[in-house]
Amino acid sequence: MAAIQKGIAMSLPAILSHLRLPIIGAPMFIVSGPELVIAQCKAGIVGSFPALNAREKEGEPPLLDAWLTRISEELDRHNQANPDSPAAPFAVNQIVHRSNARLERDIEICVRHKVPLWITSLGARPEVNEAAHSVGGVVLHDIINNSFARKAIDKGADGLIAVAAGAGGHAGTQSPFALIQEIREWFDGPLALSGSIATGRAVLAAQVAGADLAYIGSAFIATAEANAVPDYKQMIVDCGAEDIVYSSKFTGVHGNYLKPSIRNAGMDPDTLEGSDASAMSFAEGQSKAKAWSAIWGAGQGIGAVNAVQPAGDYIDRLAREYEAARRALG
Numbered sequence: 598m599a600a601i602q603k604g605i606a607m608s609l610p611a612i613l614s615h616l617r618l619p620i621i622g623a624p625m626f627i628v629s630g631p632e633l634v635i636a637q638c639k640a641g642i643v644g645s646f647p648a649l650n651a652r653e654k655e656g657e658p659p660l661l662d663a664w665l666t667r668i669s670e671e672l673d674r675h676n677q678a679n680p681d682s683p684a685a686p687f688a689v690n691q692i693v694h695r696s697n698a699r700l701e702r703d704i705e706i707c708v709r710h711k712v713p714l715w716i717t718s719l720g721a722r723p724e725v726n727e728a729a730h731s732v733g734g735v736v737l738h739d740i741i742n743n744s745f746a747r748k749a750i751d752k753g754a755d756g757l758i759a760v761a762a763g764a765g766g767h768a769g770t771q772s773p774f775a776l777i778q779e780i781r782e783w784f785d786g787p788l789a790l791s792g793s794i795a796t797g798r799a800v801l802a803a804q805v806a807g808a809d810l811a812y813i814g815s816a817f818i819a820t821a822e823a824n825a826v827p828d829y830k831q832m833i834v835d836c837g838a839e840d841i842v843y844s845s846k847f848t849g850v851h852g853n854y855l856k857p858s859i860r861n862a863g864m865d866p867d868t869l870e871g872s873d874a875s876a877m878s879f880a881e882g883q884s885k886a887k888a889w890s891a892i893w894g895a896g897q898g899i900g901a902v903n904a905v906q907p908a909g910d911y912i913d914r915l916a917r918e919y920e921a922a923r924r925a926l927g
């Protein structure tokens with residue numbers, strides 16, 4: 598498995614500049630766990646998961662600790678057996694929102710495990726960046742506009758993830774071109790782009806537009822290693838951009854959802870009312886999250902997903918398409 602990315606920005610930190618493909622597998626609530634992360638890293642792209650996905654039962658030791666031990670050990674074993682195609686680094690996503698009561702504990706665990714890449718969302722905090730830097734970690738902060746981008750860098754993040762319109766989860770509303778153009782006016786550090794990227798050609802397009810890396814979430818829901826029920830995976834395969842609705846009803850913040858899952862829950866996706874941003878909460882065992890657990894998130898790019906398959910096979914497809922697109926452009 599040779600690295601096929603060439604000519605990417607010199608500004609990338611060393612751990613991001615030797616990937617097989619310039620891709621980060623984006624963290625997804627519930628969906629991303631150790632199986633998916635390990636498969637992504639072994640196939641040569643960054644794998645990531647939200648720390649909050651590791652939820653132990655009351656009185657049990659922190660599951661995050663166990664997950665990080667497992668990921669590190671499996672990737673070390675892979676590297677010893679495959680010195681010519683070492684695994685990509687992994688990332689942990691921290692939700693830096695006031696309702697995340699676990700943040701301090703989770704940061705302490707990530708520091709202990711010397712997590713190499715930190716993805717921060719929903720609030721930039723200098724102390725989180727300092728904790729990551731204390732163990733040589735690199736922090737990428739996700740933003741939906743240029744003002745948040747400036748704040749994140751002012752507060753000490755090393756790089757940015759531009760979340761454009763059409764992304765899964767709490768997507769932005771801006772065109773990827775507008776977002777990347779404005780950020781590249783003043784920032785030449787590490788920059789990932791997200792929003793509907795699902796083919797190797799789109800990965801190359803993100804780089805041509807000015808990003809260093811593509812950040813792909815929804816397409817990985819339809820993989821064998823994703824923690825999603827079979828019907829959710831199949832819905833990703835069956836649906837396209839027209840089947841996605843952008844609504845604030847389910848978390849209080851606008852996000853993209855699969856219309857058929859909303860219909861299955863007895864609602865009309867075309868007449869949803871919004872809900873208030875103060876409704877958003879990442880507290881443990883939060884009842885609202887449970888109430889909406891059958892409402893499935895996805896971005897607009899899923900029309901390019903045509904099979905449920907192992908993550909490694911999907912990444913091989915991305916690699917073939919990326920190389921073909923590079924050749925086609927000469």
Ligand SMILES: Cc1cc2nc3c(=O)[nH]c(=O)nc-3n(C[C@H](O)[C@H](O)[C@H](O)COP(=O)(O)O)c2cc1C
Pocket residue numbers: 623624625626627628647690718739760763764765766767791792793794812813814815816893894895896897898
């Ligand atoms: C089901 C789902 C859950 C998500 N959960 C999170 C999350 O917990 N934290 C986060 O930072 N982003 C989350 N996201 C957003 C992704 O990390 C990423 O920004 C997005 O999926 C990229 O767009 P794409 O889905 O079009 O590839 C989620 C996305 C989806 C589809």
